Amino acid sequence: MIELKINRERRIRNFHPWIFKDDIDNVSGDHTPGTLLEVKDIGGAFVGQAFYNPRSNIPARIISLERGKIGVDFYRKKIRVALEKRRTLVNTNAKRIINAESDGIPGFIVDSFDGILAVQIRNAGLELHREIILEALQKETNAVAAFERSDTSERNKEGLQPRVGVLWGEVPDTVRFIEDEVQFEFKPFDAQKTGFYLDQRDNRRRIASMVTASSRVLDVYSYTGGFSLYAAKNGANCLAVDKDAIALQTLERSAAQNKLEKKISVRLGDALEVLDQLVLEKKRFTHAIIDPPTLAKRKEEVIAAKRIFTIATKNVLKMLEPNGIILVSTCAFHIKVDDLLEACRMAGADAGRKLEVIDVTYQPSDHPWMLQVPESLYLKSLLLRAE
Numbered sequence: 001m002i003e004l005k006i007n008r009e010r011r012i013r014n015f016h017p018w019i020f021k022d023d024i025d026n027v028s029g030d031h032t033p034g035t036l037l038e039v040k041d042i043g044g045a046f047v048g049q050a051f052y053n054p055r056s057n058i059p060a061r062i063i064s065l066e067r068g069k070i071g072v073d074f075y076r077k078k079i080r081v082a083l084e085k086r087r088t089l090v091n092t093n094a095k096r097i098i099n100a101e102s103d104g105i106p107g108f109i110v111d112s113f114d115g116i117l118a119v120q121i122r123n124a125g126l127e128l129h130r131e132i133i134l135e136a137l138q139k140e141t142n143a144v145a146a147f148e149r150s151d152t153s154e155r156n157k158e159g160l161q162p163r164v165g166v167l168w169g170e171v172p173d174t175v176r177f178i179e180d181e182v183q184f185e186f187k188p189f190d191a192q193k194t195g196f197y198l199d200q201r202d203n204r205r206r207i208a209s210m211v212t213a214s215s216r217v218l219d220v221y222s223y224t225g226g227f228s229l230y231a232a233k234n235g236a237n238c239l240a241v242d243k244d245a246i247a248l249q250t251l252e253r254s255a256a257q258n259k260l261e262k263k264i265s266v267r268l269g270d271a272l273e274v275l276d277q278l279v280l281e282k283k284r285f286t287h288a289i290i291d292p293p294t295l296a297k298r299k300e301e302v303i304a305a306k307r308i309f310t311i312a313t314k315n316v317l318k319m320l321e322p323n324g325i326i327l328v329s330t331c332a333f334h335i336k337v338d339d340l341l342e343a344c345r346m347a348g349a350d351a352g353r354k355l356e357v358i359d360v361t362y363q364p365s366d367h368p369w370m371l372q373v374p375e376s377l378y379l380k381s382l383l384l385r386a387e
């Protein structure tokens with residue numbers, strides 16, 4: 001049993017599922033990492049059930065605010081609700097179907113790519129429940145095949161080894177799916193994370209809606225070229241930049257598949273170095289995307305991350321035509337909209353360009369953001385016009 005300090009149950013009862021070291025007064029019973037324990041307030045009243053892992057910097061994660069068995073039926077109900085929430089997502093056969101805390105299952109991520117599931121199990125509690133949660137997932141989705149990509153840094157923090165492999169069915173060598181009319185692919189065990197950044201879907205649609213056949217798009221930190229393929233489909237010529245050679249090879253295969261190979265070229269290398277070269281080459285673009293990796297996994301890293309945003313944006317601004325468009329994105333919880341605004345304001349000053357904020361966007365609806373779980377908002381983007 002986990003006994004909380006005075007008043008620490010309030011945040012938990014208001015649907016924030018994390019219990020920090022400082023919230024805990026006392027823990028009794030089994031201390032095996034991942035054990036399910038009852039949580040009580042200082043007066044002994046029931047608060048919920050939580051996975052306990054003394055090795056983690058979040059030692060307890062609430063799985064239910066009610067009593068009752070956490071078994072296959074419990075997980076089936078959660079998965080059913082999550083699937084129902086996403087039923088209205090249209091024009092794609094790929095979606096995130098379970099988004100961890102936002103769908104009431106801490107540490108469980110599942111993406112579906114035309115019926116092939118990509119699964120991540122990120123904490124010790126779920127690892128102990130892996131058989132029952134996978135049974136629930138298989139029964140609720142009827143997916144023909146599933147693979148695991150539990151090779152995230154979150155598992156190290158939980159004291160867990162990476163796990164990668166086939167979970168059930170015949171996982172194809174190449175997973176294929178379609179968003180709007182664009183065909184995508186990836187190799188499940190060579191790709192980053194669960195295979196594809198589905199969370200940029202709405203921003204890709206937005207950029208695609210802004211380009212014409214005379215547009216020239218610079219896609220920085222492109223991965224497998226989601227933005228480039230969308231923009232090229234609408235007529236634009238695109239240059240994609242990434243340091244991941246496998247991702248750029250995948251992009252080239254997808255470009256050929258979509259008959260867009262003449263519209264997309266790639267540059268392999270460090271983004272900031274490639275941007276310097278492009279400035280020297282006097283390249284010009286009408287649209288640009290800057291979508292780096294997390295950059296700040298801890299609060300202390302935010303200042304350095306903002307510098308990278310400023311340098312990248314400044315160089316992009318040097319190459320952007322009048323009234324050019326830039327999308328600047330961060331997937332780091334610790335980097336706030338205000339940080340992005342400030343980094344871009346400094347870039348505007350350095351490049352001598354006046355910037356209009358057209359929009360601020362957030363992650364799409366299959367990556368839900370729960371009001372009481374601030375940590376569930378991670379993707380923030382600025383859509384800017386440079387005069």
Ligand SMILES: C[S@@+](CC[C@H](N)C(=O)[O-])C[C@H]1O[C@@H](n2cnc3c(N)ncnc32)[C@H](O)[C@@H]1O
Nearest residue numbers: 197221222223226242243244270271291292293
């Ligand atoms: C958030 S992902 C980009 C997702 C992509 N925009 C999409 O829509 O699919 C970040 C990308 O940055 C790349 N990356 C990380 N560090 C880099 C660097 N220093 N230079 C270039 N690319 C880098 C990673 O390989 C990864 O593909």
